[in-house]
Amino acid sequence: MSDATKDQVIPDARIDDQEEPDHxxxxxxxxxxxxxxxxxxxxxxxxVRGATLDIKRGEAVALIGESGSGKSTLGFAILRMLARGxxxxxxxxxxxxxxxxSYDLVTLPDKNxxxxxxxxxxxxxxxxxxxxxxxxxxxxTFWETAKAHxxxxxxxxxxxxxDLLRKVQLDPRRVFDAYPHxxxxxxxxxxxxxxxxxxxxxxxxxxxxxxxxxxLTQRAIIDVVKNLREQLDFTLIFISxxxxxAAELADRVATMYGGEIVEYAAVRDTFYxxxxxxxxxxxxxxxPIVGEEFTPLTAIxxxxxxxxxxxxxxxxxxxxxxxxxxxxxxxxxxxxxxxNHLTACHHHDKVTRDPExxxxxxxxxxxx
Numbered sequence: 001m002s003d004a005t006k007d008q009v010i011p012d013a014r015i016d017d018q019e020e021p022d023h024x025x026x027x028x029x030x031x032x033x034x035x036x037x038x039x040x041x042x043x044x045x046x047x048v049r050g051a052t053l054d055i056k057r058g059e060a061v062a063l064i065g066e067s068g069s070g071k072s073t074l075g076f077a078i079l080r081m082l083a084r085g086x087x088x089x090x091x092x093x094x095x096x097x098x099x100x101x102s103y104d105l106v107t108l109p110d111k112n113x114x115x116x117x118x119x120x121x122x123x124x125x126x127x128x129x130x131x132x133x134x135x136x137x138x139x140x141t142f143w144e145t146a147k148a149h150x151x152x153x154x155x156x157x158x159x160x161x162x163d164l165l166r167k168v169q170l171d172p173r174r175v176f177d178a179y180p181h182x183x184x185x186x187x188x189x190x191x192x193x194x195x196x197x198x199x200x201x202x203x204x205x206x207x208x209x210x211x212x213x214x215x216l217t218q219r220a221i222i223d224v225v226k227n228l229r230e231q232l233d234f235t236l237i238f239i240s241x242x243x244x245x246a247a248e249l250a251d252r253v254a255t256m257y258g259g260e261i262v263e264y265a266a267v268r269d270t271f272y273x274x275x276x277x278x279x280x281x282x283x284x285x286x287x288p289i290v291g292e293e294f295t296p297l298t299a300i301x302x303x304x305x306x307x308x309x310x311x312x313x314x315x316x317x318x319x320x321x322x323x324x325x326x327x328x329x330x331x332x333x334x335x336x337x338x339x340n341h342l343t344a345c346h347h348h349d350k351v352t353r354d355p356e357x358x359x360x361x362x363x364x365x366x367x368x
Contacts, residue, residue: 025056025057025059026056026057026096026100027054027055027056027096028055028057028096028202028203029053029095029096029203029235030053031052031054031074031078031094032052033050033051034048034050034051034052034077034092034093035048035049035051036073036077036089038083038085039085040308042308043308045307046310047259047307048070048073048074048077049070049260050260051074051091051256051260052261053254053261053264055235056235057096057235060229060235060236060249060250061237061250061251061252061253062238062239062240062246062249062252062254063075064240064243064246064254064256065241065256065257066257066282066304068304068307069257069258069259069304070260071241071256072126072207073259074256077093078105078121078237079117079123079205080105080106080113088106091106092104093105095116095120095121095203097202115149118148118149118196119149119199119200120203121201121204121205122195122197122198122201122203122205123196124189124192124196124207124209125207126209127211128180128189128192129180129185129188132191134179134180134181135179136179137176137177137178138165138177138178138180138191139158139176139177142157142195145198146160146198149199151199161194161198162176164195165190165191165194167194167224167227167231168193168228169190169220170190170191170194184217185217186217186220186221189210189213189221190221190224192209193206193225193228197232197234202234203234203235203237204234205236205237206225206237207239208240208241209225210222218245222245222248225238226248226249243283243286244286246267246270251266252264252265252266252270253265253266253267253270253271255270255278255279257304257315257316258304258305258307258310259315261334261342261344262278262279262344263275263276263344264341264343266340269339272353274351274353275341275345276316276343276344276348277316277320277322277347277351278300278316278320280352280353281319281358283353284353284358285297285298285300300319301319301361302319312328313326313331314327314328314330314332314344314345314346321357321358321360321361322345322351322357324346324347327347330346331344332345332346337349
C-alpha cells in the first residue's frame with residue numbers, strides 16, 4: 001500500500017489528539033438487538049435490523065453510512081420520535097442516568113418518556129428551519145420547552161438561554177428576540193444546538209447538523225460542538241455521512257449498512273485499521289487531503305440494497321470484493337476481533353485499505 005493510500009481522509013494529528021475512552025466508564029446507553037420497521041404498501045420495511053450498540057458516558061459516537069442505511073431512524077427510535085407508520089418491532093434501549101437508575105426506553109410509559117425526552121436526552125434535527133416554530137421568537141421557543149418540563153422561573157430560563165446562545169457563538173441579545181426567518185441557516189442550527197442543551201441532558205443526538213451549510217459554516221458548527229463538549233461534558237451521538245466530521249468529533253465510530261451496524265471501533269481503528277469491506281469502501285471514496293502522490297478515488301460497485309428484498313446472507317456481499325459462498329449463506333454476527341473492535345464480516349482478517357482490490361472488482365464487472 002502506498003504512503004498516500006495510508007494517509008487518505010484525515011491526517012494523523014487530528015485523530016491522535018483524541019483520547020482513548022476509559023473502558024471502566026459506565027455505559028449510558030445500551031441498544032440491544034433493535035429492529036425498526038416502516039409500513040409500506042408492499043409490507044413492513046426493515047430500516048434498522050438487529051442494531052446492538054453500547055455507548056459509554058462522556059463518549060462521542062458517530063453513526064456513519066450512505067443515505068438509507070438506518071442512521072437517522074436509529075436516532076429517532078431512541079427518542080421514540082418515529083414517523084407515523086413506523087414501529088420498534090423488537091429490541092431494547094437501556095438508558096442509565098447520572099443517578100445510576102436504568103430503564104428501557106422502548107417500554108417506558110408515555111408520561112415518563114415525556115419527562116425523559118429533552119431533560120435526559122435531546123436531539124438537534126437535520127433541518128433547523130423545520131424544528132423552530134416560525135411564528136415564535138427564539139426566547140419563546142426556549143421558554144415553552146422549559147415550561148413543558150415544569151420550569152417556571154422566567155429569569156433563570158432567560159439567563160440560561162442567553163448563556164447558551166453565547167456558548168454557541170451567537171450575539172445573545174440579537175438572537176434572543178429574533179424570529180427564525182431573521183437568522184441564517186448556520187445561526188438557526190446553532191440555536192437548535194443551544195435548545196437541545198437547555199435542560200442539561202446527559203445525552204445529545206445530532207442528526208446531520210451540517211447538512212446544506214457552506215464549508216465555513218460547517219467548520220464553525222464543528223468548533224461549537226467541540227467547545228460545548230469540553231465545557232458541558234455531555235455524551236454525543238453524531239449522525240453523518242461525512243467521514244471527515246466523524247474523525248473530528250468522534251471517539252468511536254459505528255458504520256451502518258442496510259439497517260445493520262457492521263463495524264464499531266475506536267475512531268483511529270476505523271480510519272487506519274478498518275475490518276469491514278464497507279467501511280473500507282467509504283474511506284476509499286473520499287478524496288485524500290494529505291500525501292504527495294495522487295490517489296484515485298474508488299467507488300463502491302453496485303447500489304444499496306432494497307430493504308424490502310434484502311439479499312441472502314451478508315447484506316453487503318453483492319458489492320464486496322471478498323465475498324465467498326459463506327457470505328451468501330450466512331449473515332455474520334457483530335464480533336470482537338480484538339481491542340474492543342467489533343465487525344460483522346466473515347473475512348475480517350483479509351480486509352485491507354488497498355484500493356486495487358476494488359478496482360479489480362469494478363473492472364471484472366465492466367468486462368462481465
